[in-house]
Structures are given as C-alpha cells and as structure tokens.
Amino acid sequence: MGGFNVSEKPLDFLRGFTVDFDLKTGMSKMVDTGKRYLSQMKGMFADEAAFDALLAKGDALVYEFHSMPVPEHEGDLAFGCSIVYPGKVGGEYFMTKGHFHTILDTAEGYYCLGGSGYMLLENEAGDYSAHELAPGQAVYVPKDYAHRSVNTSATEKLVTFFVFRADAGHDYGTIESKGYRRLVVERNGKPEVIDNPKWK
C-alpha cells in the first residue's frame, strides 16, 4: 500500500495514532494496564471480616485499566479500557475504587463491550443513580459525580471503553476516606443498591 504515512511512533499525541483494544477482552498489545489487587482495596468494601478472609485465600486481581500518557491538557482526551473481574467480598460485588474528577466540572463517557453490571454515580450532595452496563450500553457520567463500575456477573469480566478530558484528574481520596453512600450487593441472587452502613 503506497503513500501512507502512519507514524512509526505508536503513541504520537501530536500527529495521532492507532491503538488496539480487543473488543471482547478490552486488552491491548500496545498499552499496559494498571492493576488493582484486593490488597489495594482495603477499606473499600463494607464487610471487613469477609475482606480479610478473602485476602487470606490470595491477592485477587479486582480490576485493571489503561492509563495512556496523554498530555494533561484541557483540549486533550484520554481513553482506554477498564476490566473489572467477577467476584464478591461478602455480598458486595467486585468494583473499581471509584473517584471524582479533580476538575469536578468534567464529564466522562463509558461504553460497555462485555459483561454486566452497573455504573454507580454519586455526587457530594448524596444524589445517586445506578446505570446498567451491558454490551452496547454507553453511560454518560455527568460532571460533579463520582463514578464506580460494579461487576454483577458471577463469571464474566465487565469490560468498558472510557474517555475523559485528559486534565480531569482523579480524586480517589474522597471516596477512600468517606466511601460511597450506597453499595451494590447481592440479595436473593440479584443485585440491589443498599445504604452503606459505614458511610462517613
């Protein structure tokens, strides 16, 4: 094929690039993922005894996600995939830590490629909603809302493609210290949103 001028550098933020994210698994041959193991999630799940018991069995991978080195500039976008593994801590489903954007006034888009679960949104005033994630469902995460992906499948990974403004920043601290007001737990074999007894 003649005349093409695709950059030799795979991640050229000035001239553009292509990067692979497998439509089924979300994984990329070109970009590594950051990984969050159970041991890194201490305090995030409500049932601490169940957490300790599960961790004693092994340090499970809870989720992973791509973090491309996009310039943190208000005109830039960062994207990648998030993969949340199936599992539960007590009755609470495996999930991402969840975060606000440091620049609160920035939205995010998620597009579900596989699995099933919820995007749990919550703002500082306590308003919340849980948006179903299933293959082909896109979630619009509005500005000012913390967002957390929850995998409610017993067997499948929850795979989403996400895009956010590259300078939005991640505020994990607010959730790490205060928690979410609501949890997604299994009750009678089905997901249910309940109040978090430990919310501060």
Added chain:
Amino acid sequence: MGGFNVSEKPLDFLRGFTVDFDLKTGMSKMVDTGKRYLSQMKGMFADEAAFDALLAKGDALVYEFHSMPVPEHEGDLAFGCSIVYPGKVGGEYFMTKGHFHTILDTAEGYYCLGGSGYMLLENEAGDYSAHELAPGQAVYVPKDYAHRSVNTSATEKLVTFFVFRADAGHDYGTIESKGYRRLVVERNGKPEVIDNPKWK
C-alpha cells in the same frame, strides 16, 4: 431489583444516563442519526463526472452519525456512533465530509467496532496521516487536525464510536471549500493515498 434510581429521562445530562449503541451496527434505539446522502456531498469527491453518474442512479446514503444534545460546555463530552456505508465515487471511497473542530485545540477519540478503512488526518500546514480502522482499533485524533473516516470495504459498513469535547464545534466549511490535500482511492484493488488534484 430494589433501590435503583435510574432516571426516567433517558438523556439526563445533569444526573447521567445510559444509551444503547449496538456493538455491531452502531445504531441506537434511543438516539436518532443525522444522515448524509450523496446529494449532500457534491464537491467532496474528486471525480465530478463519476459523482454525477452515481447520483443519477439514486441518492445513496453515504454515512450517518449520532448527534446528542449535550450542552456545549468545555467540561462535557459528546459521543455516539458513525456509520460509513460501502461505496465509491470513481475510485474514491465513500467517506465522511471531514471537519476541523471550531475550537482547534481539542482532540477526539474514535473506536472502531466494525468494518475496515482509514481515519485520514490533515492539519492546516499540510501534515497528514492515515490511520487504519479495524474492529478493536482506537484512533487518537490530535488537536488541530481535520479528520475524515474512509470506508475501504466493498461490502461492510465502517462503524466507529466517537467521543469529543462537547463544545469543540464542527468546522465543515474549511474542508468544503478547500478539500483535503490527499484522497484515499482504490488502485489495483487496494487503498492508496494520493494527492488531491483539486486541492485549493
């Protein structure tokens, strides 16, 4: 399922929402597409005689795309799918008009769900590149670059999921009046990038 508080309004930009985009077709039951027919593409293809001859056979749908009513705010993101149909005008493949962002300093992300083709990038100084689109390939469109999707398949639709800053704006006029410096055409059965003889 109890306790869920999913908004009754499907497109709630303040509290979030889920919207469907079929992973194969890109189509949505909730959001309509804008449609670009051949008659609306006059002057965009290099071979005007071939254009007139094809149009005489019928006003083919060249592409369609979602345009959600996201607030045009710098912290917001707009997303949807673009579907480019297979076809050629002379040797030139069906494509989108292509555009710069009105706010030049804003990037865009594309994630290919199906089909095959290229994202043709070109900046005002004439630098260009063509990035392959295939299922699972994401293209980072940098700031300052016009971007056009080109479907090089003879039979399949080119389906992409796109995300851009909601206030980026679309400058179609520059491309409509000046054209792209390069074209993607079929030569010996394969796609090739050539200089546009009509570029002004």
